[in-house]
Amino acid sequence: MDSPSRRPPDRAEDLTARARIRDAAIDCFGQRGFDVPVREIAERAGVSPALVMHHFGSKAKLRAACEEHVTRVVREVKTASVTDTDADHRTVLNHLAEAEEFAPYLGFLFRCLQTGGDLARTLYEHMAADVQTYLDAGVRAGTVRPSRDPEARARWLAATGGGSLLLLITLRHPGPDVDFRRVIREWSEEFTLPALELYTEGLFTDRSMLDAYLLYVSDPPEEPS
Amino acid sequence: MDSPSRRPPDRAEDLTARARIRDAAIDCFGQRGFDVPVREIAERAGVSPALVMHHFGSKAKLRAACEEHVTRVVREVKTASVTDTDADHRTVLNHLAEAEEFAPYLGFLFRCLQTGGDLARTLYEHMAADVQTYLDAGVRAGTVRPSRDPEARARWLAATGGGSLLLLITLRHPGPDVDFRRVIREWSEEFTLPALELYTEGLFTDRSMLDAYLLYVSDPPEEPS
DNA sequence: CAGCATACTGAACATGCGTTTAGTCTGGTG
């Protein structure tokens, strides 16, 4: 596609102009959101705005190219983390959050989650699937309680985890320049204790609420149209 | 147009043009987001764009007026729900979600939460404070387990609840026209079971994770600067 | 060398936006 003989894998500089524009776009999209002007992306890449159109056709296609590239990187990180050590780290997000070099990708993914779209949906689905994998393993190992609906539980955990992080970033860092690694650290510092407490000890002292709901769903009262 | 001496409190039609513009803005902001053009707000209100500026000075001041008005309505609903029956409904959001007439306010609040800003922050703080009030009452009544950090637990529950809803709306309804009452219903149908299950029975079978973390925070290892 | 494709640019174009301006209409007041 791009370089005919050899291409440097993912170094910082001396990339193709096309790759430099793509990387600059990922940075800008992550930092300032998808409303960032094409001119700003071009400036960061050190090229003219017209060259962006020359290489990508339109801003929408540039964004699509960024999504595709981020998807590929995330997939690579994912498989790499699986082959390395799988017991320690929870999700791919954690893995991404720990390495400095992945900060731009984190920001980009956050903006996707904030805006919605295909990548956000697949990201959420993958998170839920990963959580379910871990939980199933925990259930088989006896460390995690079985659930009446393991899939729903995994989705709930993914939604609450990702959603609370999304909410926290939105509330605490309204500005365009966000240190995602810092806010992820704040988030875990603030919420690890209550989450662990709730996950190990529960919230209610008795089963009345759950039993009432189980009774309700097994024999629902009339359904108002 | 209408009677100068008496004005109807908050009826649908025959309002002041200023109030009609404000209501139209709340509708549009909630449905389409804060990027909605002033021209569209004016059209929905049946006035010219210039009149919007005449009455509010700028789009930003119009938004501020909307926030103030929504804040006042929410506060009224809140105090009304407290004086009516306080044991049944969880939060003000639920109360708002049930009444058809509040749908525009729901949408507006969602857009605030999605965008960030002062209203979003105070809304989150109030949610957390309300949750803590309910939990404290539950603890005193013996139905809720006490926490090592009740405030953090309340904030965690508020963040996960609001955040997961925020995420779900963003993922499932990318379009500009959202039926917020419907998505809230979907959200509760999908997540009530796993949430109740987790809140009553917990997630882990043993205390090792929590104990390890408590040991960790009471005597943290070296802090890397 | 000519010919040509490709990378690249400065300038302009088209559009949509918030806002301003100049003016009309209307109702109240002396």
Next chain:
DNA sequence: CACCAGACTAAACGCATGTTCAGTATGCTG
């Protein structure tokens, strides 16, 4: 009546943005 203040509008202004255009440079191929 004259006068004026406020509600209200059509049209335009200024600006930012995505995109296009015309043209230049460069390197490859014959």
